[in-house]
Amino acid sequence: MCKHNSNFKPVKAYGRLGDRKNDGFDKTTGTIYQVFAPEDLNREGTIKDGVRKLKEDFKGLYEKWNDICPIKKYYFVANDKYDGVPAPIHDMAIELSKQSSYSHIDIDILGASDLEKIFNSLDRFEKQDIVGFIPDQNIQVVEYEALNETVNYLLTIENNINYLDKLIVPDFYEKITFNGLSQVVRNKLTVGSYQEGILIEYFNNTPGVNEVLQKKFHMLYEEAKNIIKNTKENFADCRFYYILEKSCIKNTIPIQTSVLVLMSYYFSSCDVFEEPS
Incomplete structure (x- = not known):
């Protein structure tokens, strides 16, 4: 009003x-x-x-x-x-x-x-x-083949970091604010979250993949933290794009869309970026 x-x-x-x-x-x-x-x-x-x-x-x-x-x-x-x-x-x-x-x-x-x-x-x-963010109607819909190609690529990444399951799932937007991510990144994660249903269906058809990818994305985030320090300008966004780039087997829109959907999914469960304290 x-x-x-x-x-x-x-x-x-x-x-x-x-x-x-x-x-x-x-x-x-x-x-x-x-x-x-x-x-x-x-x-x-x-x-x-x-x-x-x-x-x-x-x-x-x-x-x-x-x-x-x-x-x-x-x-x-x-x-x-x-x-x-x-x-x-x-x-x-x-x-x-x-x-x-x-x-x-x-x-x-x-x-x-x-x-x-x-x-x-x-x-x-x-x-x-x-x-909140209202997406354009022409959102790129995740393609099953591109998602499968992305997952297979991520599964080949070596994992050498211990991983502990997160028991608390924080508020999605509170976590974005807490990590200092920009509006542009916020919009990308939000759009990715709209297609979570397709991702869950994929996980149901490929048992065990979800748990492995959790470790992969957590490892990539820890790697990004080590390379991109808090003193760097816009460090949170830089880490986001580092993970995005590292997760794409090739620079195409379907592959990027698949990675964004995955990043949004693991962002919401605190496997990537920090949990609000």
Whole structure:
């Protein structure tokens, strides 16, 4: 909403006062938002909770905020997960708007589809700020033959470093930030992660390869650390490209794509680069 409307102000709960029933507002238009976000909006008990919350919270909101910011438009934002907001909640919204005390207020409900329309009205950069990297539609799809050729090449690399399994899998993006990798490398790893399903299918068809490749990529990362010191400018990116180059049997797009998918997979499990402390 902050991207959509520069006048929108989110309200943070403050001690015992909380947010005074207001999750965000635009004082220039007198528009106020309340959020109801249960896991499952369509359960009978949850629907009753939604009706009660709409009725009681709107009353509390009006009492606490109308003198501060005269309310002209009110949105009950419901997490309907695209299933639609149940009828009893709509009925309560209509009932409230008919009451003489609130007849001057436009009361409406905002569901997931409505939020998506607002999101789609944003430009690409605003969307990216909200949801992270958005890949181009022409992502190079990993080819099975190129993946197989890459794996066979990596299996020939000698491994002379002891390897211990990582038991903790950190947050993917937290790890990128922790290692100081650039946006360009972040995008490459992110795109690679989208094709993890193909890689897992490959591993299922070739038992034992996954464990061997873990050791290979860990060895290549340790090798990169020894060669590229922390004092070098952009050392994290340099190590990334060192592993990428060493893992490619030849410099073609299908082979590079295969290596990027593999690097992304082992990056997420901390076999390459450092685990956030």
